[in-house]
Amino acid sequence: MSQSAFSGKRIVILAGPGESTDILFHALDREFGVHRIIVETPVSQKQLLKRRLEKLGWPTVAGQVLFKLLIAKQLEGSSKRRLQAIKQQQQLDSRPLPEDRVVRVSSVNAPECIEQLQQLQPDVIVVNGTRIISKKVLNSVPCKFINTHAGITPLYRGVHGGYWALANNDRAHCGVSVHLVDPGIDTGAIIAQALIDPTPEDNFVTYPLLQLAAGLPLLKQAIRDALQGTLMLKPAPEGQSRLWSHPTLQEYLHNRRRTGTR
Template identity: 25%
Template sequence: MRTVLICHEGDDFDRAGLAAWLASFSELAGVVVLAETPAQMRARVRREIRRVGWLRFLDVVAMRLYQRVALARRDRAWTAAALTRMRERYGEPPAVPQLVAADVNDEAVAAFLRHTAPDIVLARCKQLLKKRQIAIPRIGCFVLHPGICPEYRNAHGCFWALSQRDLERVGMTLLKVDAGVDTGPVYGYYSYPFDERRESHVVIQYRVVLENLDRLAQRFSDIFEGTASVVDTRDRPSGSWGQPWLSRYLRWQRAAKAAGP
């Protein structure tokens, strides 16, 4: 099984940890590193403002500021420890061809994928792949979506499930990418005994990957062998969510404390 990883610059959990993990059970043929431009980040902000409006966007900004001041240091410490665990188990990622690009849909990325000829692409990126890129890998492009689909599609599904008190749907979805937003075939759901009073939503959405690496490796092998079945998601509600709000975070924290240890 030949694989290619697409990840963001600066995300060592993916770029180092998941790359080494992929190499442990597949032939890692290459890595695409996305180095986004300020213009792309501004465009993402404009899209979120169109989604929720200016007043609610201030709630988003307040959450970002709170996260930076109150949560980021602890989150970074957890990520560093998680990466150490992954390095101890899988070692350093192998020296494979890498491409740095700003846009996952660039022709340079398409050419790189055609050259590396993967069976499976694991897309760990915020950018949506267009049909041209999706069609290149022999079996398909897959994502480890932080949320249970179809109820928690798009962004930060773990956060929204927690804030909605939908604790049975705090987890991750392995799905195959299609032309929609997290609407492709579902190949599995994954979770772990999270601690919502002590773990941030950022830690939860990374840890749900870390705690399920063995199961995910087996699932990808099943997909490669053609023995993996698809989960039937028909007749289930579908929701598309956005960036976290501070008001919802505070409500979640109050509810978590009221629920007890």
């Protein structure tokens, strides 16, 4: 169906700032016309570090920081050409968001965000890259909250689901999920899932872009179905539900030696 088929329907994006949000907006705006993008201020690096220390302990967090400084930064630099090639091949538009449609809030869970949602009265809310959304926000408006997750849930919840699947020699679950949002961490009911097929050129920093590209058609169909009242859910794949975090330097080097995962 064309954008005109959904004229009058209000699609609102609830997101954190970043390139994936820019790409998501332009893809959905071409298809449906996005009414507004509510962008939250991300949690500060200091707060994130404090939370990780409380949850994981300093040896793990120190290893994660070393991985980011010694591996991830290097991969970001060496993968620029591959990232650009993926964008071109998949027609991903990463131009900045149009400020006239952006509403900025301190947090998705702040009263100001609830107020904005209730004023906008969206027909569908698309979530991308926010902190965990509270039940109060999810219940504040009578519509579906839909998220695209870079991993096959519930096996690869949390972050870097594509990387961890490959590191576990689990290519059959290296992919992306589109799911309803609930107050848990990537625990909402599954709408659709798709696999990615990384090339030898791909690595830790390119997997998420491949997952986003694979997830966009699923997300568009989920939005169409939600707007038409025909949204269907699918059973979760068999396996252990697990929440994954950022790799440490030691884990990354071990996985690279063992499976070749970059």
